Amino acid sequence: MKDPLAVQRRLDAVDYLADDGMAMALFLALKLGKPLLLEGEPGVGKTAAAKALARALDTMLIRLQCYEGLTAGEALYEWNYQRQLLAIRLAEAQHAKLTDADLFTAEFLQERPILRAVRHQGPVPPVLLIDEIDRADDEFEALLFEFLGEAGITIPELGTFAAATPPVVVLTSNRSRDLHDALRRRCLYHWIDFPEPGRAAEIVRRAVPGAAEPLIRTATEFIGGVRDMELDKAPGMAETIDWVAALSVLGATDLAAGDVVRTIGTIAKTPDDRAAVAAALGMYQESQS
Numbered sequence: 001m002k003d004p005l006a007v008q009r010r011l012d013a014v015d016y017l018a019d020d021g022m023a024m025a026l027f028l029a030l031k032l033g034k035p036l037l038l039e040g041e042p043g044v045g046k047t048a049a050a051k052a053l054a055r056a057l058d059t060m061l062i063r064l065q066c067y068e069g070l071t072a073g074e075a076l077y078e079w080n081y082q083r084q085l086l087a088i089r090l091a092e093a094q095h096a097k098l099t100d101a102d103l104f105t106a107e108f109l110q111e112r113p114i115l116r117a118v119r120h121q122g123p124v125p126p127v128l129l130i131d132e133i134d135r136a137d138d139e140f141e142a143l144l145f146e147f148l149g150e151a152g153i154t155i156p157e158l159g160t161f162a163a164a165t166p167p168v169v170v171l172t173s174n175r176s177r178d179l180h181d182a183l184r185r186r187c188l189y190h191w192i193d194f195p196e197p198g199r200a201a202e203i204v205r206r207a208v209p210g211a212a213e214p215l216i217r218t219a220t221e222f223i224g225g226v227r228d229m230e231l232d233k234a235p236g237m238a239e240t241i242d243w244v245a246a247l248s249v250l251g252a253t254d255l256a257a258g259d260v261v262r263t264i265g266t267i268a269k270t271p272d273d274r275a276a277v278a279a280a281l282g283m284y285q286e287s288q289s
């Protein structure tokens with residue numbers, strides 16, 4: 001992909017709509033071979049960006065979903081203790097003795113997503129998605145520094161593995177906590193805003209092909225307004241898509257219908273938000289009639 005516009009076009013072809021800033025961030029990440037940290041509120045298309053990038057590059061997506069308590073053994077690699085034990089038993093039965101050098105070899109190594117990305121063979125490097133890094137404990141970030149900086153992993157018993165072609169690395173964060181400066185320094189950075197109404201409508205249009213045009217337009221406009229309210233959980237694009245899909249299934253062609261309010265479980269996810277959104281919807285319908 002020769003320029004940001006080419007990135008934008010290829011993503012568009014797999015139904016991911018990147019604005020100019022996003023296209024530039026992805027283009028530079030690809031060209032400089034650096035990890036890209038994407039931050040933004042939930043539902044602005046961070047995870048979808050990495051998935052779309054893998055499709056656009058026609059390559060494999062390796063995904064690491066982060067969570068509290070995530071360890072090196074689940075993210076990088078693990079020794080297969082059961083197989084090691086079996087090998088020891090087998091050796092004992094044959095009156096042989098195994099040393100550490102016999103037991104800590106590639107044969108007993110279990111690849112987890114990051115090592116898998118490093119050791120990936122083939123002409124096109126994979127896209128590695130390290131999703132929701134802010135969910136992992138902050139000590140976990142330190143385990144990534146070597147990989148993010150050098151596209152390699154050192155395994156004390158075996159040495160350093162370096163990627164033949166560095167994987168395309170996308171990290172995402174919902175900003176539920178701040179990340180280490182040391183992690184930020186090793187990455188390019190892009191903040192994703194909630195899409196402006198025109199782009200939001202186009203995203204919904206692609207995701208719910210059967211939806212009526214006035215429904216798409218009024219629903220995305222309404223969500224734009226709802227996002228300015230102080231809700232517990234502001235609806236993101238996923239919720240917007242669900243809502244339009246639900247209304248479309250029910251045969252609605254715009255937001256005027258009386259039973260529209262019964263579908264707001266798709267966009268309001270707490271009792272307070274439900275009440276607030278229902279009231280806003282009532283006001284919206286009144287203003288339209």
Ligand SMILES: Nc1ncnc2c1ncn2[C@@H]1O[C@H](COP(=O)(O)OP(=O)(O)O)[C@@H](O)[C@H]1O
Pocket residue numbers: 015016017018040041042043044045046047048049172203207236237238241
């Ligand atoms: N720019 C975009 N182009 C296409 N679809 C998008 C875009 N942004 C968001 N979406 C859609 O919105 C949904 C939620 O996005 P997601 O990537 O899960 O959000 P995040 O990871 O930021 O919480 C996805 O299913 C995706 O289809």
Ligand SMILES: [Mg+2]
Pocket residue numbers: 043046047048131172
């Ligand atoms: Mg996500």
